[in-house]
Amino acid sequence: MNQKTQAKRGSFRFRLFRRIGRKPVSKRFFTSIIYGYVMTVILLLSVQIAIMLLFIYWLDPHLQYIFGGFTVLSVIFDIYLINQNEKPEFKIAWIIPVTIFPLFGILLYFFTKLNVGNYGLRVNLEETKRESARYLKTDSDVEENLRHWPQVMDLSYYLQNSAGNPTYMNTEISYYPCGEQFFEDLKIELEQARHFIFLEFFIIGLGFVWNTILAILVKKAAEGVEVRVMWDGIGSLFLLPSGYTSYLASLGIQAQIHTPLKPVLTTSQNNRDHRKIIVIDGETAFTGGLNLSDEYMNYTHPYGYWKDTAVKMHGSSCKSFTAMFLQLWNLDKSGEDWDRYLVAPYADPEIFYSPKKKSASNYPSYKGGFAIPYCDDAVNNKDIAEHVYFDILSKARWYVHITTPYTVLDDELVDLLIYTARRGVDVTILVPCKADHFITFCIGRTYIKTLVDNGVHVYEYLPGFIHSKMFISDGERAVVGSINLDYRSLYHHFESAVFIYGNSVIKDIERDFKKTQAECREITSALYKKSPVFHRAVGRVFRIFAPLF
Secondary structure (H helix, E strand, O other), X not given: OOHXXXXXXXXXXXXXXXXXXXXXXXXXXXXXXXXXXXXXXXXXXXXXXXXXXHHHHHOHHHHHHHHHHHHHHHHHHHHHHHOOOOOHHHHHHHHHHHHHOHHHHHHHHHHHHHOHHHHHHHHHHHHHHHHHHOOOOOOHHHHHHHOOOHHHHHHHHHHHHHHOOOOEEOOEEEEEOOHHHHHHHHHHHHHOOOOEEEEEEOOEOOOHHHHXXXXXXXXXXXOOOEEEEEEEOOOOOOOOOOOHHHHHHHOOOEEEEEOOOOOOOOOHHHOOEOOOEEEXXXXXXXXXXXXXOHHHHOOOOEOEEEXXXXXXXXXXXXXXXXXXXXXXXXXXXXXXXXXXXXXXXXXXXXOOOOHHHHOOOOOOOEEOOEEEEEEEOOOOOOOHHHHHHHHHHHHOOOEEEEEOOOEOXXXXXXXXXXXXXXXXOEEEEEEEOOXXXXXXXXXHHHHHHHHHOOOOEEEEEOOEXXXXXXXXXXXXXXXXXXXXXXXXXXXXXXXXXXEEEOOOHHHHHHHHHHHHHOOEEEOOHHHHHOOOHHHHHHXXXXXXXXXXX
């Protein structure tokens, strides 16, 4: 079969996938409910109710002893929980269900706490991190320069030793204030690929954006470029048809689903791959809040204008993103040729200075300062993502500007935001005015009221939905990545970001923040009180259980 015929068949199959793409949704949704985390809760609760009904029917004379036993069981568990090394809000969220449904609550707690479903993931991830660790060391010349920059030296030390994420210099960074600009530049960069392309996203959805990207990937694969694509099993559940990995394989593209849905009771579905990573030839990398779906590039408008951001890096810092991708890709396999991806691309001194590569992007880039690409995973129990945010807030002198779609915060982060504002630092947060998840939105509004009542400025974005996740402080430091200000991003998900210090691109990021703020209105206590009573009630009630979401 010649190349032309193969292309036609591939095109036909892709059109077929576009037509049937949404048909398997109801079946897969049914499977996710029956065999997922929600079913576990329903099953355990049903068991408790059934047992209680049996007790009432058969053991009526002894009910006082039975309920007394439940009370003693709850007290013993509460003592155990209070002595655990957990955040206070986590403890409160568990005490309530255990008090009301002792057997159900305790079983659910240990089912979640032990996280047996992720045991294999944790072991395999530790192994892939060990295999790649020797490639991820801060260079001696960078360490020497860091001695003259104590403002960033301590964070560099922390991320290297706690997360295995080295610090880099001489990185060129470009900033994209919207999905449209990111999309146009991404197409140019993909067309320039010569060796390999890695894509990892929470969401990949059939539509114009993915069709366009896929056409380029198929073309590059036909040219001999290695192409790997990975997406999350829950994030893309409704957007890609079953069997799509096989379809991509028929086009010459390696594809993999992170934690696909399986018919077993497991906690693994709670730990999603929320990262957004693109690596091209080990010399160019993208990260940010953007997924590969039409609404992110504003080809569709489910919530009005979709405001999102991303950055592109060109230089040796891309090595960290290559390693992040390969660490997850190889969870269920071994034998990866790490040298090929983490040594070979950086052995050629011309790779970062190729005139062709320099002109590939039409978007301005800036060189200088330090860049630390970093990740946080769902099983390390180190709260790395949150600690980087803590570092920025603690060191801020004049301002900390934040964009986030969600504000479901733990007490420690709330206290630090308020303390930072009270010591005279301008703390301003931009959030959406529209809800994509109703309960999360209502919960977030209760935290916003706490913040605005204590000196933090919060603005809602009026043109549509703001999805970018950024911290900018004092014109010196910034973070752009996939990390929301909520429990899921900070504790339960796999996340990625880049910490930037002393690079001129920070001026572009701050300029865009100010431009976006001009399209917002400030949320005040008076404005919060005008929100529907039902919304406020939902937020207050579910805030108690926010750590469990």
